[in-house]
Amino acid sequence: MKVCVIDVGTSSIRSAVTDGSGVRCFRQQRTPPDMPEPGLVEFDATEMAEVILRTATEVVDEVGGVDAVAVTNQRGSAIVWDRRTGEPVGPALGWQDLRTVGECLAWQADGLPMVPNESATKLVYLLDQHDPDRTRDLCFGTVDTWAVWCLSQGAAHVVDLSNAAMSGMLADDAGGWSPEILDRLGVPPGCLPEIVDSTGVVGAATALPGAPPIAGIIGDQQSSLIGQRCVLEGQAKLTFGTGAFLDVCMGGDRPIAEKRSDRGTFPIVAWQESGAVVWGVEAMMIAAGSNMSWLIDDVGLLSDASQSEEMAASVPDAGGVVYVPALYGLGTPHWDFGARGALFGLTGGTTAAHIVRAVFEGVAQRAADLVEAAEADSGHRLERLRVDGGMSQNPVFTQILADTLGRTVELCPVPEGTALGAAVLAGRALGEWSSWQEVADTWSPRAVVEPAEGVDRDRWHDAVGRAARWYPELSDIGL
Known part of the structure; x- marks a missing residue:
């Protein structure tokens, strides 16, 4: 099986061909947002x-064609475009955008x-700017929809349920868009994706060589x-990117x-298959790799x-620096937007190495909070x-992480697991795996890190x- 996975991140876009276990070819271009x-x-x-x-197109051409295409993406961003021309009405708004804080408080x-x-707040802003009387034939989409x-x-x-659930416009049971919320926000139902x-x-990628089927869509x-x-x-993963996200797979009932x-955790739609929803629990660290x-x-x-x-690695510990x-x-669990980074315990003997190690330890402590x-x-x-994620490639950090968590840490066989997951979903659509148990049985970490010693949480x-x-x-603010 060859799947072209398009991974649209916050600061870069990656296209890869994978069978769901390893990556055959890869292209990446930085696309940092404007601020x-x-x-x-x-x-x-x-x-x-x-x-x-x-x-x-480059990766599909390199391997001589693919069986399917899958899309995975940053969540919560919003794009609005003209249905007839396909042209965006203005800049798209990223998930980190805070211009709607005042409206959210109201x-x-x-x-x-x-x-x-949530992308709903950004949609309302874009509609107010470009279609205040709600008469234009516009389309709204999250990044997966646009891709x-x-x-x-x-x-x-279209939008898959995992992304729709991050919009703020979904009904509590994830059964569809909420008419009540749409009415209160002033969102025309006709602009929303299926x-x-x-x-x-869900269709054919006619813009790519061979027009392969689009068979998987999922949040990153x-x-x-x-x-x-x-x-x-009960199985869980922890991704260290710009921030860090801990996600636990749950069952068919909404957990929160x-x-x-x-x-400070969230209920998320992990995925939907044949109309059946699998839920998850998510905990979030705002700053992880951004500390590096x-x-x-x-x-x-x-x-x-x-x-x-x-x-x-040049020092045995952080020398008392926190x-x-x-x-x-x-x-998670504090949700304090007024907190700020801090260094404690500095002395005349503190070195740059102690500070770097303290940063690793601080990120690991936040992971333990999650x-x-x-x-x-x-x-x-x-x-x-x-x-x-990027920090998982550092063996000093992963040992500190295992020690701080007091748990076994299993490292993903590739740096980023997002491409593999989207490919698994496309493979399920093509009949590649007969059951989710079969998918689970294919896990093979590149390394296993055991905790060696405890840490001071007090x-x-x-x-x-x-x-x-x-x-x-x-x-x-309390958001």
Whole structure:
């Protein structure tokens, strides 16, 4: 089986050909979003389409054709375009965009619990800007919707349930768009895409050589969950990208009634197949890999990420230094947007190596926070965690992670599991795997890391308390 997987991330677009276990060929182009002002995150959807089609065409040509195409993507972004011309009405808004914070607070006060990382809030903003009287024939889509529209040359206007569930417009039972929410937001139902299964043929990618079927669509974290074969209840993965996401596979019942639990985790649609929903629990760290970028680009302690391994390994511990990785606030379980990054315990003998190691330890401590919250809300003890993402390639960090979690860490066979998961969904549509148990049985980690020693969590909790509410006005927003 050869599947062309198009992975549209926040800062780059990747196209790869894979059989769901390994990658045969790969293209990547950086596409960082525009940030015209603090809190505003935009991107050019036309440029995104061009990069998607170019990189996908290159990998399909390289292998002489593929059996199917699958799409996985950043979640929560919003694109609006003219149905007849296919032209975007303006800049697309990224999932990190905060321009709708004021509107969200007003909606919350009126009993509608909207948050700015949901694509619905961005859709309303774009409609108000470009179709205030709601008379134009416009299409709305998340990134998967736009990618499939472009691949099918306008023949398919769809969204898979995992992405639709991140929009803020889905009914509580995930059975379809909520008429009540659409009415209160002023969203015309006609602009919305059709909700489809995550696995199944939705059309042909006529823009690519051979017009292969589009057979898998999934949000990026759900794709990583499937790619690391966490497809049975109670299995979990942890992805370290710009932020970090812990996801636990659950069953057919929604695990958390609210949008966010008291412990700061979320219910997510892991995937949908033949109309049946598989749910998950997700916990989020706002800053993970971005702390390494901070050390390189802003502080100048490192020349590149590869240097961090040798430097952190040069000292046996952080020398009493504790780092709280809250450069942009704290996610699960605190959800404190006013918290800020902090270094404690500096002395005259503190070196750059101690600080780098403290950053690793701080990210690992935040991962332990996520695990504790997810275990409480899922009801499962996570004895083993499967790990992917950029920081998973650093053996010093993965050992610190295993020690901090007190759990076995299994490393994904490829750096990013997202491409593998989308390919598995396409393979299911083509009859490649007869059951999800068969998918689970194909897991083969590239390495297993066992915990060697425990860590001090009490000092960590004290440090987090000191870093919390640094900007109380932001902490009180409560999104």
